[in-house]
Amino acid sequence: MVIDILDLIFTLVLVALVFAALTSPFESLSWWAGWMGDETGEEDDEIEEEVEVLDDQTAEITPYKQFVVYLTGIAGISGEEYLPEERAFLDTLKEKLDNAYLVDDIYPYSVTNQALTGQRVLSGFWKWVARKKLEGGRAGMLVNLRNVLQVLVSADSRYGPMFSYGTASIIIKALNRHGYPFGSGIPVTLIGYSGGGQMSISSIKPLTVAIRAPVRVISLGGVMSSARSLNAVEHLYHLCGDKDGVQRIGPILFPGRWKVARFSVWNRLKRARMITIVPMGETVGHNGAGGYLDDQTTFPDGVTYFDFTVAKVSSLINDPPHLKNMLQIEPEAS
Amino acid sequence: MTSEFLRLMRILVLICTLFLLTMVVIAQTDVPATPTLTPEAAIEEFREVFDPVAQDDSVKYVLSIAFLPILILAGLSDAAAQSVVLFANRVKPARFALLIFVNVLTFIFGYFVWVFSIWVYMKVFVEVELALPYIIIAVGLAYLPLMFSFLSIIPYFGNYIYSGLLIFSFLVIAQNMQLFFELPTTQAYMSALFGLVFTQVLRLTVGRPIIFIFQKFRDLVAGTRFESSVERALSRAQKTSQEN
Numbered sequence: 332m333v334i335d336i337l338d339l340i341f342t343l344v345l346v347a348l349v350f351a352a353l354t355s356p357f358e359s360l361s362w363w364a365g366w367m368g369d370e371t372g373e374e375d376d377e378i379e380e381e382v383e384v385l386d387d388q389t390a391e392i393t394p395y396k397q398f399v400v401y402l403t404g405i406a407g408i409s410g411e412e413y414l415p416e417e418r419a420f421l422d423t424l425k426e427k428l429d430n431a432y433l434v435d436d437i438y439p440y441s442v443t444n445q446a447l448t449g450q451r452v453l454s455g456f457w458k459w460v461a462r463k464k465l466e467g468g469r470a471g472m473l474v475n476l477r478n479v480l481q482v483l484v485s486a487d488s489r490y491g492p493m494f495s496y497g498t499a500s501i502i503i504k505a506l507n508r509h510g511y512p513f514g515s516g517i518p519v520t521l522i523g524y525s526g527g528g529q530m531s532i533s534s535i536k537p538l539t540v541a542i543r544a545p546v547r548v549i550s551l552g553g554v555m556s557s558a559r560s561l562n563a564v565e566h567l568y569h570l571c572g573d574k575d576g577v578q579r580i581g582p583i584l585f586p587g588r589w590k591v592a593r594f595s596v597w598n599r600l601k602r603a604r605m606i607t608i609v610p611m612g613e614t615v616g617h618n619g620a621g622g623y624l625d626d627q628t629t630f631p632d633g634v635t636y637f638d639f640t641v642a643k644v645s646s647l648i649n650d651p652p653h654l655k656n657m658l659q660i661e662p663e664a665s
Numbered sequence: 666m667t668s669e670f671l672r673l674m675r676i677l678v679l680i681c682t683l684f685l686l687t688m689v690v691i692a693q694t695d696v697p698a699t700p701t702l703t704p705e706a707a708i709e710e711f712r713e714v715f716d717p718v719a720q721d722d723s724v725k726y727v728l729s730i731a732f733l734p735i736l737i738l739a740g741l742s743d744a745a746a747q748s749v750v751l752f753a754n755r756v757k758p759a760r761f762a763l764l765i766f767v768n769v770l771t772f773i774f775g776y777f778v779w780v781f782s783i784w785v786y787m788k789v790f791v792e793v794e795l796a797l798p799y800i801i802i803a804v805g806l807a808y809l810p811l812m813f814s815f816l817s818i819i820p821y822f823g824n825y826i827y828s829g830l831l832i833f834s835f836l837v838i839a840q841n842m843q844l845f846f847e848l849p850t851t852q853a854y855m856s857a858l859f860g861l862v863f864t865q866v867l868r869l870t871v872g873r874p875i876i877f878i879f880q881k882f883r884d885l886v887a888g889t890r891f892e893s894s895v896e897r898a899l900s901r902a903q904k905t906s907q908e909n
Contacts, residue, residue: 483821489823
């Protein structure tokens with residue numbers, strides 16, 4: 332009897348999982364096909380035109396030398412509500428940045444920047460999940476699962492290109508909202524935490540083409556494939572702690588990250604020193620206690636993991652090491 | 666009337682037996698072999714029912730039709746799996762449904778090409794003329810795994826699932842050729858492989874005008890120039906937006 336019930340539960344969970352997986356690509360696909368009313372991929376093709384219009388209006392009024400866009404991890408429900416440690420990280424990072432503007436209102440797991448609790452068919456369900464999550468229940472795992480599926484959509488060679496246009500389009504709209512001077516060539520740095528790493532790298536190419544400025548990526552324990560879009564990156568910094576088992580999914584799951592795939596985008600860029608692996612310490616993990624954003628655990632010198640991460644990320648934004656290398660190389664080349 | 670009814674019932678029983686047989690063939694490693702349910706025994710039973718009935722031309726015809734539901738379901742599943750190209754081409758919902766229908770027809774056409782190719786192989790290279798209904802069944806059963814093609818919609822892993830199903834389907838054809846016609850293993854695999862090569866040769870030679878007409882028809886249904894790969898559809902969308 333008990334086995335029968337367990338069997339039934341297992342079957343139901345499996346069916347629900349397969350159903351969720353089967354339906355996961357359709358948000359980005361129907362967006363691209365223009366089936367979503369006002370929010371259509373077709374309209375976003377016109378982003379470049381909008382950008383040109385904005386050129387003259389904003390080119391001279393921004394005091395910032397760089398724009399930084401934060402793409403949250405798979406636990407994200409919306410672009411406004413982050414985990415407390417993520418919120419603290421962003422607030423502290425803002426204070427540490429020199430002449431850089433931080434954009435932190437993006438929800439990268441939806442090509443329409445639509446929060447799970449927003450105008451969706453299942454918004455009621457996600458609101459319930461959000462409530463349970465706040466109460467400390469395990470319902471938050473459902474959000475993780477839903478967003479992991481979106482990461483897989485982004486990494487899929489069939490859906491990925493369309494999804495990447497969607498992500499690029501919400502980033503461009505966010506930059507627009509925050510006064511990014513299009514056409515100025517001001518670099519944009521994407522910070523991708525966890526699954527946000529994949530979202531960052533998949534959007535680089537359409538983003539670079541649209542804003543005509545260099546795009547850098549800082550992956551904070553990012554789970555990343557060897558997306559073709561990476562070809563357009565100026566530099567990728569991949570921050571990873573030795574205890575971070577989540578970021579290790581990338582090199583295992585995606586064949587382009589395997590060492591034998593010598594000519595994959597990832598391995599070619601790595602050889603060209605356009606990808607830098609930044610070790611975060613032997614004891615640093617992905618999230619929670621012992622994770623990158625843990626403000627309780629400390630290194631032997633007394634610095635918390637949180638402060639260390641903020642210092643590392645802010646130094647990579649304020650003083651990117653790859654630019655020094657580029658400066659060193661240029662005189663030799665000439 | 667009664668004899669017609671009985672004939673129909675026998676055909677239905679036959680189809681059910683075939684389904685059972687396929688399940689056994691597909692999962693023969695998992696199903697414990699019983700004296701009555703080994704693939705060979707099942708084939709024997711099937712022949713006992715089928716051979717006398719197969720003498721009748723109308724039954725052959727009905728049997729070919731009887732496989733259509735399997736083909737249509739497999740075709741629908743396959744069309745759903747391939748629908749990403751329709752989205753990439755920004756096809757509107759009504760045209761989308763029509764194109765799914767066109768894809769199902771193409772899929773069924775591909776099935777008959779494969780059946781024909783195996784018949785040609787046996788006739789030309791082995792100099793044996795196989796009964797076409799048998800080939801229709803042998804290949805038709807191999808299309809059963811493709812009813813799960815829709816699972817390839819699953820992001821990332823779907824690509825591997827689809828490849829697995831195609832390989833599975835190919836192996837079942839070879840297996841069925843062995844079981845139905847008692848061909849040696851090499852011969853059975855060669856006949857199935859020939860089906861693949863033959864289809865490609867047809868595509869590149871005499872099939873070209875047909876493919877051209879089909880593409881024109883598909884463009885007409887899509888209401889735009891239809892690109893058959895996601896990549897080409899995306900780059901065309903970009904070009905169009907730049908031109909505008």
